[in-house]
Amino acid sequence: MCIGCGICVDKCPVQALTLKKGAGEGRRGAVIWDETKCIQCDNCIRVCPYSASPKIRYMEASEVFEQVSKNIPFIRGITVSGGECTLYPEFLTELFELVKTKGLTCYIDSNGCTDFSRYPELMKYCDKVMLDVKAWDKEVFYRLTQGENDIVKKNLVYLAEEHKLEEVRIVCLEPEVDVEATIRGIAENVEKYLNQFTLKLIAFRNHGVSTKLKDRETPSYEKMREWERIAGLCGFSNIRIV
Ligand code: SF4
Ligand code: SF4
Numbered sequence: 001m002c003i004g005c006g007i008c009v010d011k012c013p014v015q016a017l018t019l020k021k022g023a024g025e026g027r028r029g030a031v032i033w034d035e036t037k038c039i040q041c042d043n044c045i046r047v048c049p050y051s052a053s054p055k056i057r058y059m060e061a062s063e064v065f066e067q068v069s070k071n072i073p074f075i076r077g078i079t080v081s082g083g084e085c086t087l088y089p090e091f092l093t094e095l096f097e098l099v100k101t102k103g104l105t106c107y108i109d110s111n112g113c114t115d116f117s118r119y120p121e122l123m124k125y126c127d128k129v130m131l132d133v134k135a136w137d138k139e140v141f142y143r144l145t146q147g148e149n150d151i152v153k154k155n156l157v158y159l160a161e162e163h164k165l166e167e168v169r170i171v172c173l174e175p176e177v178d179v180e181a182t183i184r185g186i187a188e189n190v191e192k193y194l195n196q197f198t199l200k201l202i203a204f205r206n207h208g209v210s211t212k213l214k215d216r217e218t219p220s221y222e223k224m225r226e227w228e229r230i231a232g233l234c235g236f237s238n239i240r241i242v
Pocket of ligand 1: 001002003004005006007008009031044047048049050051052053054
């Protein structure tokens with residue numbers, strides 16, 4: 001999330017960024033992005049020391065709904081993703097309420113960091129959730145995200161019990177991710193619901209990765225099939241490898 005430090009502003013080759021000093025709640029300033037000038041070179045994202053992007057636009061839920069409405073003849077529903085969309089639960093509730101008036105479905109793509117059970121109004125309008133489970137072991141999860149996975153685990157159980165799980169995803173890369181432990185942990189915690197959602201095993205790919213994982217190879221097809229086999233033995237009936 002942008003803190004308005006302004007470091008990226010001079011790095012833009014087409015002056016699409018300007019810094020408004022002192023603006024922005026609790027921030028050093030606000031970076032204004034001129035979408036019409038932007039050539040999408042992503043220099044600003046590469047130089048940002050906070051892993052943020054200045055390429056943001058503030059919109060009301062009604063403005064997003066207006067964009068959605070233009071596409072109604074071609075879609076059955078919407079999926080909100082991120083970043084992490086559940087950081088804005090009130091916004092999502094407002095948007096979903098509007099979208100539901102058109103009879104469309106509302107899905108959430110989430111890393112599970114927000115406690116869904118605290119937002120019953122949002123869950124009333126949300127049809128299904130695609131949930132990332134990045135790791136099962138607390139320490140492995142912390143190494144990957146610098147966060148705690150208690151909420152993710154709580155969400156997994158809550159969403160399964162509410163029949164709101166569409167898909168659970170694991171990005172497969174050893175040894176960084178405890179893939180087998182994650183498969184087993186999910187299976188044990190939502191044992192009764194394993195036939196109600198898809199387990200998606202995503203082979204890590206280094207496209208666009210700029211961290212220390214940028215040179216890591218994709219797990220072999222045989223390895224992915226091995227994890228698929230383990231998942232099958234754990235009771236998952238809908239498993240996809242991608
Ligand atoms: S995007 Fe990053 S570099 Fe640019 S102002 Fe925000 S925090 Fe600073
Ligand atoms: S992506 Fe756009 S805003 Fe960012 S540096 Fe490139 S031209 Fe400028």
